[in-house]
Amino acid sequence: xxxxxxxxxxxxxNEPAITxxxxxxxxxxxxxxxxxxxxxxxxxxxxxxxxxxxxWNEHCSYKSSKIHLRTLPTKAPWVIQGPGENAGVxxxxxxxxxxxxxxxxxxxxxxxxxxxxxxxxxGILRDVFTMGARPIACLNALxxxxxxxxxxxxxxxxxxxxxxxYGNSFGVPTVGGEVRFDRRYDGNxxxxxxxxxxxxTDKIFYAKATGVGMPIVYLGSxxxxxxxxxxxxxxxxxxxxxxEKRPTVQVGDPFSEKLLLEACxxxxxxxxxxxxxxxxAAGLTCSAVExxxxxxxxxxxxxxxxxxxxxxxxxxxxxxxxxxxxxxMVLKPDKEQEAEAIFRKWGLDFAVVGETTPTKRFVVRHAxxxxxxxxxxxxxxxxxxxxRPFAERLNDREVDAASIKPPVAVADxxxxxxxxxxxxxxxxxxxxxxxxxxxxxxxxxxxxxxxxRINDGPKALALTADVTPRYCEADPFEGGKQAVAEAWRNxxxxxxxxxxxxxxxxxxxxxxxxxxxxxxxCIRGIGEACRALDFPVVSGNVSxxxxxxxxxxxxxxxxxxxxxxxxFTKSMTIAFNGEDEAIFLIGETRGxxxxxxxxxxxxxxxxxxxxxxxxxxxRRHGDLVRGLIRDGLITAAHDVSDGGLLVAVAEMAIASGxxxxxxxxxxxPPHAFWFGEDQARYVITTKQSQPxxxxxxxxxxxxxxxxxxxxxxxxxxxxxxxxxxxxxxxxEAWLPAYMAGARRxxxxxxxxxxxx
Amino acid sequence: xxxxxxxxxxxxxxxxxxxxxxxxSGREPxxxxxxxAALPPSTDLVVLPGGFSYGDYLxxxxxxxxxxxxxxxxxxxxKGGLVLxxxxxxxxxxxxxxxxxxxxxxxxxxxICRDVYLRVERSxxxxxxGYNAGQVIRVPVAHGExxxxxxxxxxxxxxxxxxVLFRYSSPDGIIDPNWNHNGxxxxxxxxxxxxxxxxxxxxxPENHVEASMGRTDGRGLFAGLVDHFRVAA
Numbered sequence: 001x002x003x004x005x006x007x008x009x010x011x012x013x014n015e016p017a018i019t020x021x022x023x024x025x026x027x028x029x030x031x032x033x034x035x036x037x038x039x040x041x042x043x044x045x046x047x048x049x050x051x052x053x054x055x056w057n058e059h060c061s062y063k064s065s066k067i068h069l070r071t072l073p074t075k076a077p078w079v080i081q082g083p084g085e086n087a088g089v090x091x092x093x094x095x096x097x098x099x100x101x102x103x104x105x106x107x108x109x110x111x112x113x114x115x116x117x118x119x120x121x122x123g124i125l126r127d128v129f130t131m132g133a134r135p136i137a138c139l140n141a142l143x144x145x146x147x148x149x150x151x152x153x154x155x156x157x158x159x160x161x162x163x164x165x166y167g168n169s170f171g172v173p174t175v176g177g178e179v180r181f182d183r184r185y186d187g188n189x190x191x192x193x194x195x196x197x198x199x200x201t202d203k204i205f206y207a208k209a210t211g212v213g214m215p216i217v218y219l220g221s222x223x224x225x226x227x228x229x230x231x232x233x234x235x236x237x238x239x240x241x242x243x244e245k246r247p248t249v250q251v252g253d254p255f256s257e258k259l260l261l262e263a264c265x266x267x268x269x270x271x272x273x274x275x276x277x278x279x280x281a282a283g284l285t286c287s288a289v290e291x292x293x294x295x296x297x298x299x300x301x302x303x304x305x306x307x308x309x310x311x312x313x314x315x316x317x318x319x320x321x322x323x324x325x326x327x328x329m330v331l332k333p334d335k336e337q338e339a340e341a342i343f344r345k346w347g348l349d350f351a352v353v354g355e356t357t358p359t360k361r362f363v364v365r366h367a368x369x370x371x372x373x374x375x376x377x378x379x380x381x382x383x384x385x386x387x388r389p390f391a392e393r394l395n396d397r398e399v400d401a402a403s404i405k406p407p408v409a410v411a412d413x414x415x416x417x418x419x420x421x422x423x424x425x426x427x428x429x430x431x432x433x434x435x436x437x438x439x440x441x442x443x444x445x446x447x448x449x450x451x452x453r454i455n456d457g458p459k460a461l462a463l464t465a466d467v468t469p470r471y472c473e474a475d476p477f478e479g480g481k482q483a484v485a486e487a488w489r490n491x492x493x494x495x496x497x498x499x500x501x502x503x504x505x506x507x508x509x510x511x512x513x514x515x516x517x518x519x520x521x522c523i524r525g526i527g528e529a530c531r532a533l534d535f536p537v538v539s540g541n542v543s544x545x546x547x548x549x550x551x552x553x554x555x556x557x558x559x560x561x562x563x564x565x566x567x568f569t570k571s572m573t574i575a576f577n578g579e580d581e582a583i584f585l586i587g588e589t590r591g592x593x594x595x596x597x598x599x600x601x602x603x604x605x606x607x608x609x610x611x612x613x614x615x616x617x618x619r620r621h622g623d624l625v626r627g628l629i630r631d632g633l634i635t636a637a638h639d640v641s642d643g644g645l646l647v648a649v650a651e652m653a654i655a656s657g658x659x660x661x662x663x664x665x666x667x668x669p670p671h672a673f674w675f676g677e678d679q680a681r682y683v684i685t686t687k688q689s690q691p692x693x694x695x696x697x698x699x700x701x702x703x704x705x706x707x708x709x710x711x712x713x714x715x716x717x718x719x720x721x722x723x724x725x726x727x728x729x730x731x732e733a734w735l736p737a738y739m740a741g742a743r744r745x746x747x748x749x750x751x752x753x754x755x756x
Numbered sequence: 757x758x759x760x761x762x763x764x765x766x767x768x769x770x771x772x773x774x775x776x777x778x779x780x781s782g783r784e785p786x787x788x789x790x791x792x793a794a795l796p797p798s799t800d801l802v803v804l805p806g807g808f809s810y811g812d813y814l815x816x817x818x819x820x821x822x823x824x825x826x827x828x829x830x831x832x833x834x835k836g837g838l839v840l841x842x843x844x845x846x847x848x849x850x851x852x853x854x855x856x857x858x859x860x861x862x863x864x865x866x867x868i869c870r871d872v873y874l875r876v877e878r879s880x881x882x883x884x885x886g887y888n889a890g891q892v893i894r895v896p897v898a899h900g901e902x903x904x905x906x907x908x909x910x911x912x913x914x915x916x917x918x919x920v921l922f923r924y925s926s927p928d929g930i931i932d933p934n935w936n937h938n939g940x941x942x943x944x945x946x947x948x949x950x951x952x953x954x955x956x957x958x959x960x961p962e963n964h965v966e967a968s969m970g971r972t973d974g975r976g977l978f979a980g981l982v983d984h985f986r987v988a989a
Binding site for chain 1: 765766768769771772775776807808810811812813866867868869870896898900960962963965966968969970
């Protein structure tokens with residue numbers, strides 16, 4: 001029923017002349033064009049120019065980032081596939097592998113929030129099931145501008161609805177992530193989506209084509225005129241004309257993607273596939289070139305065979321379309337009919353559009369003519385690489401806590417912070433994501449890490465996404481380390497052994513040395529932390545040019561972490577477990593207020609060096625906590641991060657409805673003790689204080705008694721006691737109230753108050 | 757109990773449902789393709805599961821209601837066979853004429869996924885015999901269009917004939933708009949047809965069936981059905 005009428009090929013004879021303006025519009029620098037002339041020994045055709053622009057843009061070629069990314073640790077005994085494929089792959093025992101990656105869809109989401117975010121989810125899901133894995137969870141990390149900025153509310157509403165709209169329909173639980181607000185994202189929101197899938201270790205599929213004369217098959221949805229030059233758009237900063245770039249955003253169809261998933265997994269199970277690549281950024285061009293280049297083969301495509309949504313599409317349009325839910329495969333010739341039958345059953349398009357050749361050329365035919373004939377290696381894995389100049393930053397000096405006069409009492413500060421945009425509950429967001437589908441969500445959003453059972457258990461994955469951008473700006477090296485350490489800590493806090501990460505590096509314009517400096521130092525920090533914690537990088541994505549009118553975002557290298565629990569029933573939560581349990585702080589507290597949320601939100605000062613990260617201490621403390629969880633010695637655990645110790649304790653109380661009586665040890669000013677953001681710390685509760693203290697002492701980890709759980713109040717010695725139900729109300733109120741402000745007042749009467 | 761789960765393109769809670777049926781009835785359900793013309797012989801229970809059949813394009817459930825298999829499902833129901841229609845399945849059942857009314861967009865116009873409380877209104881049906889009347893259970897919802905609406909006459913009939921089996925409530929069983937997340941009329945979460953053999957409900961009891969995963973409030977529905985067929989046999 002999907003066998004469509006083939007549009008009659010129309011030869012576009014009036015192709016524009018290649019002018020310097022046209023070259024610039026394609027995002028190619030004059031020296032890059034010179035390189036093209038040299039490679040070809042002639043001027044490129046219009047279609048060829050489009051293909052070069054698609055392959056050599058920053059988004060697809062990683063030309064500014066490549067030499068730095070190579071410094072990251074990518075190997076470990078459990079790593080099956082590191083960076084360079086559609087997604088990273090790690091072994092988790094029992095013949096199973098976890099396939100995962102995080103990817104940005106920042107530029108499109110700012111221009112068209114619903115579709116931009118939706119197709120970001122669609123793209124990352126495709127990256128995962130392209131490798132033969134069934135997706136089992138999604139996460140996302142979102143950065144928005146100042147809540148007071150006129151665009152912010154609409155962006156939040158659109159992005160969240162888009163993520164939910166795609167993931168919910170596709171049928172994967174969206175189990176975690178983070179949401180932040182900062183005026184530095186006013187002109188560029190960030191949408192980083194992570195997908196995690198499960199495969200058998202001996203059934204992983206790769207992009208590398210093998211064999212000459214093998215059929216190249218187009219699968220999935222038809223090609224339309226949407227998303228043309230999407231990748232090029234994402235490789236430039238925004239000016240005043242961002243709105244005009246709307247047509248470069250793709251339109252998502254989660255229904256087709258769900259069918260594509262089922263059909264792909266079915267033909268993979270039947271052994272039909274030699275190589276497979278999804279059509280993401282730069283669509284047909286990028287997928288065909290990558291398959292050929294990786295296999296040292298040529299590729300010949302016949303565009304007259306490509307299923308099109310509309311008649312009269314030019315070769316240029318077909319090669320650059322970023323229509324979604326499409327795949328390119330190299331099939332085993334004897335399995336072609338079997339594969340086609342499966343795709344027809346699922347109602348999807350299936351067309352042989354080309355073959356592999358021995359020539360290492362990328363040859364494209366359309367309407368009887370050759371419209372492109374290019375060297376495939378130079379287009380693909382031998383694209384230009386830049387060593388851009390970078391400036392080292394003079395890092396901010398340490399802030400002396402004693403010099404910060406507390407503007408309000410500790411209790412008042414806590415109330416303010418819990419009801420603030422960055423620390424408040426993000427329930428309004430994650431309730432729009434189906435986080436329970438597939439029936440394996442052990443820990444839902446709102447804790448340190450999500451926990452998702454593997455099949456029927458007993459193993460489970462722990463998943464998290466973390467970064468603290470203000471630290472990265474103040475000291476990119478320490479900030480890079482901290483992002484990795486926090487992900488590692490969040491996984492440890494639920495009892496998981498951290499295994500590997502995916503990194504999603506969001507920065508401004510790399511042609512500015514100070515931005516390139518942030519990038520280089522963040523990567524150095526990430527590399528150092530990943531090496532120290534045995535936490536290799538197995539996949540990732542770089543998003544540069546996140547700038548508007550010359551103003552860059554905060555450097556935001558989001559780290560997606562994956563860990564493994566042997567027993568899902570032993571996963572630890574942040575909620576207090578019961579009354580009269582001892583509360584301990586694990587780790588050392590100096591009262592570090594530099595770059596803290598307290599200093600920013602209560603004192604109005606964004607300054608100082610961020611807290612340094614002692615990776616040996618991180619490891620020691622995390623190993624201790626994980627062991628305590630494994631051996632059943634503690635009853636709750638929470639890592640200490642944004643907002644500091646008291647915010648962490650309050651979150652544990654709010655999650656349980658159980659109060660606490662707290663006291664601080666002498667020596668540190670109260671506001672610095674309760675709100676400082678020293679690293680490598682956890683709050684735990686226990687009914688067995690003695691064994692916990694002995695274990696900590698044995699490995700030299702500092703433990704500080706904070707008090708005990710119980711009652712309905714958070715009672716801090718010397719402070720006004722706070723009711724837990726009141727804190728909870730504040731914690732839950734900000735975001736729904738903010739988002740409700742988007743509606744016209746009339747609509748209030750139609751809206752019923754929701755249950756909390 | 758022999759169950760058949762109908763799989764329409766875009767359905768995505770078929771695996772959740774199959775697991776619940778397997779765990780509680782001890783028997784793997786048959787998965788029936790939407791393009792098939794017949795149900796497996798000696799099927800006891802037909803399930804229309806949750807998801808986004810045909811992407812929910814056009815209107816939730818509208819396309820699936822016209823799939824080839826639905827004639828067989830209607831025949832099955834007409835002969836008194838038990839049909840369990842959950843979430844998208846409920847929407848499909850309404851579109852197929854198996855149940856009255858329609859599921860509109862949630863009052864807040866947003867998709868909502870959270871645990872909700874349901875008051876079980878009757879325990880003398882095959883679907884609710886595993887519960888006590890008045891019992892409150894906690895199960896998840898995950899939908900954007902679960903706001904049950906019907907004309908006044910239909911609502912009066914449903915209420916008069918005791919055909920509302922589940923209602924959104926507070927944890928104490930109080931029917932209160934503050935605990936009705938989608939704005940459904942009379943807090944209606946699940947209804948049966950006039951013959952009492954087709955249940956449509958928005959929440960997902962199939963997601964709360966394992967003690968090791970935290971809650972088992974959904975088990976009663978499936979265990980009750982297993983009992984029903986055991987007694988009947």
